[in-house]
Amino acid sequence: MGELVGYMRVSKADGSQTLDLQRDALIAAGVNPAMIYQDxxxxxxxxxxxxxxxxxxxxxxxxxxxxxxxxLGRDLRHLVTTVDDLSRRDIGFRVLSGQTPIDTGSAQGKLMFGIFASLAEFERELIRERTIAGLRSARARGRVGGRKPTMTSAKVRLAQASMGKQGTVVADLCTELKISRQTLYRHVSPTGDLRPDGMRVLGITEIELPALTRKLS
Structure with missing residues (x-):
């Protein structure tokens, strides 16, 4: 038979400044004082x-x-995840008081454990569906990885200078700039010329571009 392990927490936010009440309740329930953790x-x-x-x-x-x-939990999601993890590890869970006392040694407690597990599975499935939907939406907009690439003026300048040189390895440049190949080519051409997106980042109009090109060269 396993041991009873206790956990207790107080915070200024809820006005519970002392652990005495929780400690006494845990010890009365049979928890060894040496096996009580606190925050x-x-x-x-x-x-x-x-x-x-x-x-x-x-x-x-x-x-x-x-x-x-x-x-136990800092919010409902954390609570559900923590209790589900306990269930998966074959660890029991007991709540001594409150509106929802739980003891997985009872039929009702096992039912509650099952509900927590179902909620955790439901949450994981929601996250999975949202992630897939986000990636599809990103790909439809020409983005990679579901997150809009960040292209700064400094990155555009470096890309412009690098792409104009022989021997530049595009994959290495993208890794250095932390952007995708698609993002690079949307801002700078293979010869180092600015494209519309690159001009927008630098705040350059097409009328200003020839003068700027002469200045850079």
Whole structure:
């Protein structure tokens, strides 16, 4: 049989300045004081060392125990993901009080675990669908990777100078500028001439271009 591992958290935001109430409840539930982890941080704060150490300490067969459900997750998504991860690792979960007491040792608790797992799967599927839709939309607009490439005036100048030289390796230049080949050619021609998108980045009109070309040469 596994161990009971406790986690508790307080923050100034919710007015709970002391851990005594949570600690007493966890010990009364059978948690060894040496197996209780704690944080003094907001529930929305990402870097909670106590929770990270707690999640690393629990092993298959153990039961993670908290005073209330809101002590664990920084938001609903994080809560669902954390509980789903516990389920996948064969770790039990117990909430001692609040409107939603949970104990995976009971039929109701197992049902709640199943609901959390379903919500996590639903969230993963939504993220997958949004990502695919975003990539398709980006490709339809001529973008690569779903994110609009950033082309600055400095990058245009460097691309213009590099493309005008013999021996320039386009792939290496794109890597250096952190842009796609398509983005490069949309701004600068293979001979180093500015294209409309490149002129827009530099704030140059077609009337000004001949004079600028003579100056650069």
């Amino acid at each position: 003094f941080a907001s529930g929305k704060k990402d870097d909670r060392a106590g929770l990270e150490n707690c999640l690393k300490a629990v092993r298959p067969g153990d039961t993670l125990t908290v005073w209330k459900l809101d002590r």
